[in-house]
Amino acid sequence: MNHINNWILENPTLYSIIKYAMIVVFVLLIIQLLRRFLKKNISNSSARYKSQKGIEFIGYVLLVILSFSYFTGNIKDFTLAIGLFSAGIAFTLQELILSIAGSIYIFVVKVYKPGDRIEINGIKGDVIDVDSIYTTMMEIGQWVSSDNYSGRIVKLSNAFVFKGPIYNYSQDFPFIWDEFNLPIKYGSDIELAKSIVIEIASKSLSDFTANSKAQWKEIxxxxxxxxxxxxxxLAITLTDNWVQFNLRYIVNYKKRRITKHELNDSIRKAIESTNGKVTLASTTIELVKIPEIKVDVTK
Structure with missing residues (x-):
């Protein structure tokens, strides 16, 4: 055994190769241990996958740096390699780093919180959870109309808070403006129609109006x-077919759909009770002249 040790020591090249091989084995062993640690301690599959890939990349870059430094022995080259290694880490884990930074930004700046209704990266929904990497939302819209849940739960990287606008429907001011149009037939009692719409809207929306006034002052x-x-x-526009009423009002962001339904239904009933003084219009075709038809019947 001593003879083998002496023989290895007397051959610097062989000694160097064996030493380098041990370093490689040690680094690969550390990579595998870290991968197993991440697999056991990170529950989210996407984050676990990215972390494991990141560790692999870092380990391979470290091997390249150590190999370069080992065989050159130049401290300046080693410093350069460390710089490249740091840049490699930042590049590989940029999405993960941005996600963590985004979670801190969301918490400190209070961009949104669970319970808020937001739209980010083209996705609209209610925030149901915010963790260190993802924002979880209950999606609204898509194949369903108005502000109804689609049933899909969406996980979105927190990094998106740095990549585009964030629309918050509920922060500071949980009210939004909404509107709809009513076509009133020409010849109807327009003043009566105006009073009906304004009276119903003012009565139905009184709570929203009162609550929003106080909060708007704070804004x-x-x-x-x-x-x-x-x-x-209420704004009126004269069109080719009818007198268009545009009703604009403020409503709680969670009650937009039901409020529009109640307003439309109440206005419809009130108009029907006018006994024809006010009539809702529809698209019609007016025949200015009936063409003459000549029929020649011969036996």
Whole structure:
């Protein structure tokens, strides 16, 4: 045994190769141990996969750096390799780093929180969870109309808070403006129609109007924004076919659909009770002249 040890020591090249092989084995062993550790401690499959791939990449870059430094022995080259290694880590784990930074940003700046309704990266929904990597949302819209849940739960990387706008429907001011059009037939009592629409809207939306006024004052004090009218407003437009009523009003962001239904139904009933003084219009075709038809019947 001593004879073998002496023989190895007397051959520097062989000694160097064996030493290098031990370093490689040690690094590969560390990589495998870290991969097993991540597999056991990270429950999210996507994060676990990315972390394991990141560890593999870092380990292989480290092997290249150690190999370069081992065979050159130049401290300047080693410093350069360390710099390249750091850049490799940042590049490989940039999405994971951005996600973690995004979670900190969401928490500190209070971009949104569980319970808020937001739209981010083209996805709209209610936030149901925010962790260190993902924001989990209950999706709204897509193949269902209005503000109904689609039933899909969406996980979105927190990194998206740095990549585009975030629309928050509920933060600071949990109200939104909504509107719809009513076609009133020409010849109807327009003043009566106006009073019906405004009266029903003011009565049905009184709670939303009162609550939104107080909160809008806080918005004006907090942000550089002009004061806004929160009472229902009615605008009239004359079209080729009918008198178009445009009703604009404020409503709680979670009650937009049911409120529009109640307003439409109440206005319909009120118009029907006018006994024809007010009539809803529909698309019609007016025949200006009936063409003459000549029929020649011969026996």
């Amino acid at each position: 004006v004090n907090k942000y550089y924004v002009e004061d806004a009218q929160v009472e229902p407003t």
